[in-house]
Amino acid sequence: MARYSTANEELQAVLSALLDEEKAERAEHADLMKGLSLAQKKAEGLAVYPLRFQEGIIYRGGRWKLRFEHDPLSHRITEGAPVKLFRDDEVTDGIAVRISSAAIDVVVDDYPDWIEEGKIRLEASFPDLTWREMRFALQQMLEAEDQKGEKGQRARLRDRLLGYTELSALTLESEPHRSNELNASQDEAVTGILNTPDFAVVHGPPGTGKTTTLVAAIAALYRREESVLVCAATNAAVDLLALKLDEQGIPVLRIGHPARVYDAAQALTLEGRMESRSEAKLLAKYRAEAAQLFRQARRFRRSFGAAERAERESLFAEYRALQKTIREMEKTALGDIIERTPVVCATLTGASHPSIREKRFTTVVIDEATQALEPACYIPLLKNPERIIMAGDHQQLAPLIRLPASPLSETLFAKMIERHKDSGRVFFLNEQYRMQPVILGFSNQRFYEGRLVTHDSVLNRPPMRMKPEAEVSLTGSLLFVDTAGSDATEEQDADSESRFNRFEAMLLVRIVERMLRLGEDDPESVALIAPYRAQVDLLRSLCSDVATLPTGQAIEVDTVDSFQGAERDWIGVSFTRNNEEAEIGFLKDLRRTNVAMTRARRRLILVGDSTTLSMHPFYADLIAYAQSESSYFSVWEEPFASLVDL
Numbered sequence: 237m238a239r240y241s242t243a244n245e246e247l248q249a250v251l252s253a254l255l256d257e258e259k260a261e262r263a264e265h266a267d268l269m270k271g272l273s274l275a276q277k278k279a280e281g282l283a284v285y286p287l288r289f290q291e292g293i294i295y296r297g298g299r300w301k302l303r304f305e306h307d308p309l310s311h312r313i314t315e316g317a318p319v320k321l322f323r324d325d326e327v328t329d330g331i332a333v334r335i336s337s338a339a340i341d342v343v344v345d346d347y348p349d350w351i352e353e354g355k356i357r358l359e360a361s362f363p364d365l366t367w368r369e370m371r372f373a374l375q376q377m378l379e380a381e382d383q384k385g386e387k388g389q390r391a392r393l394r395d396r397l398l399g400y401t402e403l404s405a406l407t408l409e410s411e412p413h414r415s416n417e418l419n420a421s422q423d424e425a426v427t428g429i430l431n432t433p434d435f436a437v438v439h440g441p442p443g444t445g446k447t448t449t450l451v452a453a454i455a456a457l458y459r460r461e462e463s464v465l466v467c468a469a470t471n472a473a474v475d476l477l478a479l480k481l482d483e484q485g486i487p488v489l490r491i492g493h494p495a496r497v498y499d500a501a502q503a504l505t506l507e508g509r510m511e512s513r514s515e516a517k518l519l520a521k522y523r524a525e526a527a528q529l530f531r532q533a534r535r536f537r538r539s540f541g542a543a544e545r546a547e548r549e550s551l552f553a554e555y556r557a558l559q560k561t562i563r564e565m566e567k568t569a570l571g572d573i574i575e576r577t578p579v580v581c582a583t584l585t586g587a588s589h590p591s592i593r594e595k596r597f598t599t600v601v602i603d604e605a606t607q608a609l610e611p612a613c614y615i616p617l618l619k620n621p622e623r624i625i626m627a628g629d630h631q632q633l634a635p636l637i638r639l640p641a642s643p644l645s646e647t648l649f650a651k652m653i654e655r656h657k658d659s660g661r662v663f664f665l666n667e668q669y670r671m672q673p674v675i676l677g678f679s680n681q682r683f684y685e686g687r688l689v690t691h692d693s694v695l696n697r698p699p700m701r702m703k704p705e706a707e708v709s710l711t712g713s714l715l716f717v718d719t720a721g722s723d724a725t726e727e728q729d730a731d732s733e734s735r736f737n738r739f740e741a742m743l744l745v746r747i748v749e750r751m752l753r754l755g756e757d758d759p760e761s762v763a764l765i766a767p768y769r770a771q772v773d774l775l776r777s778l779c780s781d782v783a784t785l786p787t788g789q790a791i792e793v794d795t796v797d798s799f800q801g802a803e804r805d806w807i808g809v810s811f812t813r814n815n816e817e818a819e820i821g822f823l824k825d826l827r828r829t830n831v832a833m834t835r836a837r838r839r840l841i842l843v844g845d846s847t848t849l850s851m852h853p854f855y856a857d858l859i860a861y862a863q864s865e866s867s868y869f870s871v872w873e874e875p876f877a878s879l880v881d882l
């Protein structure tokens with residue numbers, strides 16, 4: 237139960253923590269950006285330099301997409317992140333889209349004419365909007381106290397969510413939801429969602445069909461003619477849900493900055509929905525004209541004479557006026573489309589988008605609720621829905637908090653799971669469709685009280701086999717390769733202070749390479765995960781020499797955080813830490829390790845130093861588990877001693 241006596245008191249504590257956290261993050265960002273040299277920013281992954289401008293093309297909503305190339309390097313700029321572009325004293329704001337190892341696209345509102353020359357630098361910028369919206373939503377939740385009408389309703393819902401109101405038991409009337417494809421626990425969750433008078437919580441451990449369940453529930457709500465706002469913490473998750481709903485024939489609208497919506501979901505955005513409308517042709521014509529005006533204007537360089545400058549100015553003015561018309565037409569059409577579309581998908585921050593400011597929804601769904609700070613979950617709740625559905629898994633990664641012991645570190649989802657255990661509103665999905673049982677086993681014991689079972693489709697997969705010429709047999713789905721007693725040791729990157737471990741990186745890449753060569757099961761996807769950026773960089777450089785997968789795809793390498801929600805056929809994990817103090821840093825967040833261990837469908841290869849890891853009881857148990865499953869190997873024993881000539 238909560239430690240506070242009223243919801244108001246609790247939210248006051250959350251608000252003050254939010255303000256402190258924002259201050260700390262803002263200061264850290266400013267300090268980093270000010271105090272670090274360009275080389276350090278690059279090493280931290282916060283800057284990309286030098287960028288070479290390739291082209292600029294007119295983008296959705298009259299914006300511009302600028303394409304740059306750079307030498308291959310890893311960085312922390314993610315798709316959809318706010319960035320700044322610099323050249324000398326010139327600067328412009330933008331949003332990063334479509335990132336690859338040697339190219340990056342940035343969407344900007346207006347074309348910066350200095351961008352074509354010189355070396356351009358890109359830096360991560362602070363996400364002001366997100367913080368502003370979180371602050372606003374939380375304040376609204378606080379002010380809802382003692383108010384009548386809609387605000388009063390908001391307070392009642394808030395008090396229920398946070399456990400300050402007695403709840404009546406939920407009666408599950410089975411309502412037909414026309415999906416025979418759900419398993420029993422998914423079916424119960426959907427029934428609960430359809431029957432709850434206030435909220436339902438869906439706890440979906442890895443691979444248990446959280447998305448499948450939510451889509452079935454939303455489809456049923458849609459058939460009941462309810463309006464639903466579907467939110468998630470990340471753009472990728474929102475797009476996935478929107479596409480799945482669309483596949484079910486449900487008319488959805490994806491709201492968000494066009495630069496943050498992936499191609500596949502573009503058809504569901506305003507622009508996509510506009511294609512079939514009468515204004516579409518006229519808009520296309522205006523856009524072509526705008527592009528033409530822009531090109532004409534740019535033919536006159538600034539250094540030309542007064543007449544050319546005047547001509548340039550007048551063309552630019554015409555261009556801007558046309559852009560304004562385009563935006564206004566889009567706005568009117570948006571209003572109309574929103575009116576007619578009952579299911580809207582957006583990120584939590586996107587829920588405050590002006591285009592849906594006035595729209596009411598009967599149900600708000602929040603997927604990936606464990607990846608969002610509590611105040612972010614209140615943004616869609618400002619819509620005063622009757623019903624809230626939260627889905628997630630609090631045993632996986634939570635948002636990173638800078639300040640220790642902050643009331644923010646517990647997510648709203650985790651609070652609800654804890655406070656509503658006996659309310660009949662928490663639904664646990666217990667059947668998983670991803671991992672071979674031996675991969676799941678340890679995580680199941682440690683995080684899910686052994687309640688997860690594996691679906692037959694996984695159990696009936698053909699066993700792994702080695703090629704006849706293979707001199708060793710490694711057909712188990714789980715391998716823990718212990719580097720204890722070897723030369724393996726961790727090092728620290730001088731610039732970024734991130735950790736790496738050459739021996740482990742080399743060992744892991746070689747194991748994967750040999751297995752690819754000698755195994756008969758050709759994986760369609762292989763990913764290597766490390767908790768430290770420096771180790772990720774090292775693994776990436778080693779992987780570039782390794783043959784690609786039989787499908788021609790490359791081996792992916794990244795930090796744990798970027799694989800949350802994803803799955804691959806094979807996963808290799810390099811724990812990296814190896815030191816006399818038995819200091820394990822990041823690995824202490826066991827939820828991070830849980831995510832790393834539960835991404836693999838067929839094969840999970842763990843490489844680490846038992847001496848360092850075993851000082852922590854969780855890792856000691858993990859190693860004992862591998863031993864009990866005959867999945868533990870020392871690097872000095874066969875088959876590794878001969879498999880890997882280090």
Ligand SMILES: Nc1ncnc2c1ncn2[C@@H]1O[C@H](COP(=O)(O)OP(=O)(O)OP(=O)(O)O)[C@@H](O)[C@H]1O
Pocket residue numbers: 417418419422440441442443444445446447448449669670800801802
């Ligand atoms: N009832 C079901 N019958 C058959 N397959 C299912 C069922 N439910 C889920 N699956 C399959 O399990 C896989 C995972 O489902 P889904 O993507 O819905 O899971 P999730 O819980 O959202 O995953 P994550 O672990 O990423 O959160 C998918 O391949 C899906 O087709």
